[in-house]
Amino acid sequence: MTAEIDVTFRQATIDDLRALIALFADDPIGGHGDTTDSSALPAYASAFAAIEASPNDLLFVGVLKDEVVATAQVTFITSLTGRGTKRMAIEAVQTRADMRGKGIGAKLIRHCLDVARERDIALVQLTSNAKRQDAHRFYERLGFEKSHAGFKMRLAPAST
C-alpha cells in the first residue's frame, strides 16, 4: 500500500462543470460522445441544472489540491418492493485518467456508501459496462455482488 491519498469529496457546483466535462471526454470505453468543445457546453449546463434541481440526486466531486480528479452521481429511489426499499443508484463514476490506480475511485465509492448509510439506504446499486472487467473486480472488492444483468436501450431523438 502506498500512503493514503488526500482526496476530499463535496457536492459539485457550477464552477466544476468544465473540469467534469473534461473527465468524461477523456473516457474511451463508455462511448458517450463527450467533448470539451464549447458548442456542447449549453447541453452540459442544462443537465447540471436538472441534477441540481432534483431533490433525489447528488453530484459529488473528488478534489485533490484544488483540482477535480473524480466524480460520481447518486440518485435516491424509493420502491415498493422489499417492504418499501430505499435505494441509491450510482451513475457516471469517473476518475481522471492520470489519477487512476491511486485508490481515489475506492474512496469515492466509500463516500457514496457513507452518504447512503446516513440516509438509511438499504440497497446500493450500479451498472458497469460488460467490457469493463477491471471495474467489475473493483466493485466486487468493495463488497458489491454482481447479481444482475444490465439492459440498455437508446431511443432515437424525437423528430421536431
Place this chain on the structure above:
Amino acid sequence: MTAEIDVTFRQATIDDLRALIALFADDPIGGHGDTTDSSALPAYASAFAAIEASPNDLLFVGVLKDEVVATAQVTFITSLTGRGTKRMAIEAVQTRADMRGKGIGAKLIRHCLDVARERDIALVQLTSNAKRQDAHRFYERLGFEKSHAGFKMRLAPAST
C-alpha cells in the same frame, strides 16, 4: 398470436396499494421479503408517499377488468455523461402470476417506452436478476441490449 389482451395503463393511486403489495408478495425469485401481512402496510404506505412526492418517479399499474395485473416504476435521471443524457430507469416490474404469458409485460414495457419518448429520454435502462433468464430474453426481444453487469450491495440497517 392470441387476441390482444385489453390491458390499460395509468399511474397508481393509494387505492392500488394492497393490490400492488400482493403482486410483489407473490414473486418467489426476487427474495425481497414482500408480504401482504398488515403489519407491513405502514412501510409500503410510506414508500408509496415517497414515490408520489418525487418529481422524477412515476408508478404505473396495468389494469384489466378493474383489477391491477401488472406494475412498473420509472425514475428519470439526468446525467452529465453523453452531453447531458436524460435517462429513464425502470424498476420493480411485475405481472400477476396468473396473468403471465399473455403479453401484458411487453405492453407494460412499451408503455414505459412511450412515456420515455414523450419526455425526450435518450436512454432507457433496467437491471434484471441474473437468475431470470426468461426475463433476459424478454427484454432482448423488446430491443434492449444486455450490455452491462448489475452490481448490488445491501447495507445493514442503521443502529438506533
